[in-house]
Amino acid sequence: MKRWAPYPFVRISLSFIAGILVYLYTGREFGYSLELLAFFIALYLVLYLFSRRAKTVGANTLTGIAGLLCFMAGGMWATDMRTAAHQPLHLGNLSGVPAYYVGVVNDYVVQKPGYQSTVLQVAQVQINGQWQAAEGKVQLSVPHDSEREYELSYGDRLLVKGAPIPVAPPANPNQFDYRAFLANKQVHHRNFLQAHQFQKLGSDPANPVLYFSIYLRRQLDALLKESINERREYGISSALILGVKDELDNSIRDAYAQTGTMHVLAVSGLHVGLIYGFFAFILAGLKRTARQRVVYTVIILSILWLYAFVTGLSPSILRAAFMFSLMTMAMASRRQYNIYNTLAAAAFTLLLYNPYYLLEVGFQLSFLALLGIVYLQPRFYNLLVFDNWLLDKGWALFTASLAAQLATFPLGLYYFHQFPVYFWLANLVVVPAATFVLGSGGIALFFSWVPLLGSLLFKVHFGLTWAMNEFNLFINQLPQAVINGIDISVSQAWLLYTLLLLFILFFAFKQLRYFALATGVVALLMVQEMAEISVQQNQRSLVVYSLRNATALSFLQGQQATVVSNTALTPENYTFNIQPYLWHKGVQQAAQLTLNGAPHSGISHAILPDSNSVLVWQGKRVLVVSKPLKVQPLPNFEVDYVLLTQNVRVKTEELKPFRFKKLILDASNAPWYLQRLRPQLTEAGIAYYDVTEKGALVVEL
Incomplete structure (x- = not known):
């Protein structure tokens, strides 16, 4: 217990988070959270009075455990209170x-x-x-x-x-x-x-404060758009300075994501940290006397919360501003403070306000990155010593990037299914560049009313933004710049974090048992991966996807797949709707072809005289009907699926000569068409599957 003594808020926050997770993952219909909280508070009071009289270590320990259970129950109660769907007027x-x-x-x-x-x-x-x-x-x-x-x-x-x-x-x-x-x-x-x-x-x-904050942000965004003519640079500038991503170009967004520098485009703790670090360095001499420390604190807090106000008081900015405010006040008061307690206090306060912040990717990544930087960066930094000032600063930045990437590595794989290989090189340049882009943009906005100076400052800002974009595009074009298609489960993400923790403990305490446990975790991960590959090598599936105004099917065998569509799919359509399933099945890159294109090995494709298509794969036949039926099937002709697409004119009596197991309606059909056709099919006794209502049809063979 003595080891935990300096970290009271860490214990409190972890207990509160445990209560939130218990509520979320054991069913949100639990209706006795308030009663449970009252029970644990009563238990704590009884044990507290008992411990005061007994004055034993065991009694104090039980009292402490009861106190933590109070915070755990408090997490359940706070989450229940913030669950809007439970309100009777919802x-x-x-x-x-x-x-x-x-x-x-x-x-x-x-x-x-x-x-x-x-x-x-x-x-x-x-x-x-x-x-x-x-x-x-x-x-x-x-x-x-x-x-x-x-x-x-x-x-x-x-x-x-x-x-x-x-x-x-x-x-x-x-x-x-x-x-x-x-x-x-x-x-x-x-x-x-x-x-x-x-x-x-x-x-x-x-909220009048938020109203004026959003109004100010809109005015500043309009000024940026007027002063920066190039759409690409304006989109980056607006996203980086104000957090407005409306005009962010998709290609440049992808480049930042694939180089591991997307965090500079989302106003967050990084931006607040950059601003805090800059002004803390400028005002470093203003901390000698108590009065100077008060002035220092007021200036720093005013700048942090002014920036939060300008950026629309977004949750990510509020998190960072609150945390740095706690740090500033602790340092100014000359009280001994613990950075882990500060982080935990910030997390507890924010989760008390809204427990559902815990499920936000930004919340998870920001706190994990900060923990990585706080604990791992000094240890990485001390591995090498440079006498040169520039090399020393570069090494500090590199180790900070490495620590943040390592701390968020499992979550990055789980959420984004990719790993940016050159993150270390990209962040080494982009983070300092973002500092200059942020600073030059802020100065340009502040002096925009000065005729010549404002225009000159915006040109400097544009040049810095253009150079940062070009560097990111260059990194993104390097060989093997990003490893895509990594699909891990929740349990595998937890195992990776367990592995990271065991290695940290091993290097911190030099005890072989931690290394042995880490070896066991690696073995478990390997067994899981081999079992998953074994299953994937023997899998077969047919999927009819739900794509608005489009037809798409995938035929998957082993770790190979072919996607067939009526027209060439846009990258966004494929990435958002089809790729996640294929990655989950172990398919890195699927072959793509259209119904009018050349046949693909493994799939027999025949175009009928009425321009409809028949696809044959693994003994399964799919009749894709996009034109009115003008052919009659042979007596022994049977198909597994009839797929009606593109609002095709077809009568139910025209379908009866065809022998099929299931009729499918895909999302290329308009709502009015489906509303008219569904009752006709029901009346004719034809079973159908509508992907617009039930989602994609997945047939595991």
């Missing part, structure tokens, strides 16, 4: 379907191609002609077809016609679960609106 618990609803825009407005997206906090709904109070968040998408920069603004009060619909689950196997992503933000409904479906009733911002 949209998911209404007795009827709303015809209208009223709410307030309660989030940033994000620009997408052709539309804008935001979140509406619902206040009232109209059901059966009666208005009633309601709660819940709805993700709204509205068309952006006017000359206005933004169709909606934070605080707009809207009247919406129609009912929001529950967020749909992933349409394809292993696809990113957007429903779970929104649910962690307490958003369970969506609504895609046309211009005539909503009306602004006024402005009623829930």
Whole structure:
């Protein structure tokens, strides 16, 4: 227990996190969290009084354990309180379907191609002609077809016609679960609106501070767009300085992601750390007397929170600003402080405010990266000593990048399925460059009102941003710049972190038992990998995907696959909808062909006289119908699946001569077509599978 004595907030935070995880992963319907919290508080008080009288180590230990159980129960209770779907007035618990609803825009407005997206906090709904109070968040998408920069603004009060619909689950196997992503933000409904479906009733911002913060950020973003003519450089500048990613070019975004420098484009702890480090260095001499330390603290805190205000008070910035504020106040007070306690206190405070932050990738990566830098970087740095100032600073930056990458390595593999090989080289240049880009952009915005000086500063800022982009593109074009297709499970991610922890313990305490345990973890990982490869080598599957306005099938055998589509798939469509399943199955790169293209080995492809297609693979036959049926099947002709695509004109009686096991309707068909065809198929007694309702059809052979 003495070893834990200097880390009270570490114990408290870990217990609180354990309570959150217990609540999330043992069922969110547990309704007795408050009673459980009251029980443990009562138990703690009883044990505390007993320990005061007994005055034994055992009694104190039991009291401490009871106290930690209080925080664990507190984590469960706080999570229950923040779970909006449990509230009786929530949209998911209404007795009827709303015809209208009223709410307030309660989030940033994000620009997408052709539309804008935001979140509406619902206040009232109209059901059966009666208005009633309601709660819940709805993700709204509205068309952006006017000359206005933004169709909606934070605080707009809207009247919406129609009912929001529950967020749909992933349409394809292993696809990113957007429903779970929104649910962690307490958003369970969506609504895609046309211009005539909503009306602004006024402005009623829930948080005036956030309202003015977003307004200021919009003004500064407009100034950047006016001053930087190149779209690529403007997108990087706006993302890096203000956190606005609306105009970020996809190719440059991918380049930053694949070089391991994407973190510089998301305003986060890195940016706050850069600003903090710069001004702490400038004001280092202002800490001699108590009064100077007060001035130093006020200046640093003012700068940090001004930057947080300018960037829209995003959660990632608030996390970092809060943590550095604690560090600054501790140093200024000349009290002894522990960086691990500081990190734990920041995490506890943020999770107490919103326990669902724990499920955000940014929260996990930022705290793990900081832990890596705090613990591992000094140990890596002390391995080599350089007399040259430049080499010393370069080595410090390299070791910081290495420590952060090592601490986040398992999570990076789990979430992003890739590893940037040249992260060390990219971060060695990009992080210092980002410092200059951030500083030059801030100075240029501050002096933008000065006629010649403002223009000159923006040119310098543009040049630095252009050079940083070009360097990233150069790194991305190096051989084997990124290793893609790495698919690990949650258990494997935990095993990798266990392995990392055991190696840290081995080097810290020089005890062979930790190395032996690490060897055991490596053996377990190897056994898992060999078992997975053995299964993958014997797998066969046929998948009909759910792609809007497109037809796509994959034929998989072993670790080889072929994707067949009606037209060439866009990289985004393939990456988002199809690639995750193939990577999960061990397929690094699938062959792609179109229905009108050349046949591929292993797949027999015949085009019928009426321009429809028959695909034969592993004894399975798929009739793809995209044109009206004008041929009659032979008496002994039987297919496994008939796939109706592209709103093909077909009557149910035309399908009856064909012998098939299942009829499939894919997402290339329009909603009106499916609504008309479904009852006809049901009436004719034809069993069908609609991928727009049930998701992709996966047939494991």
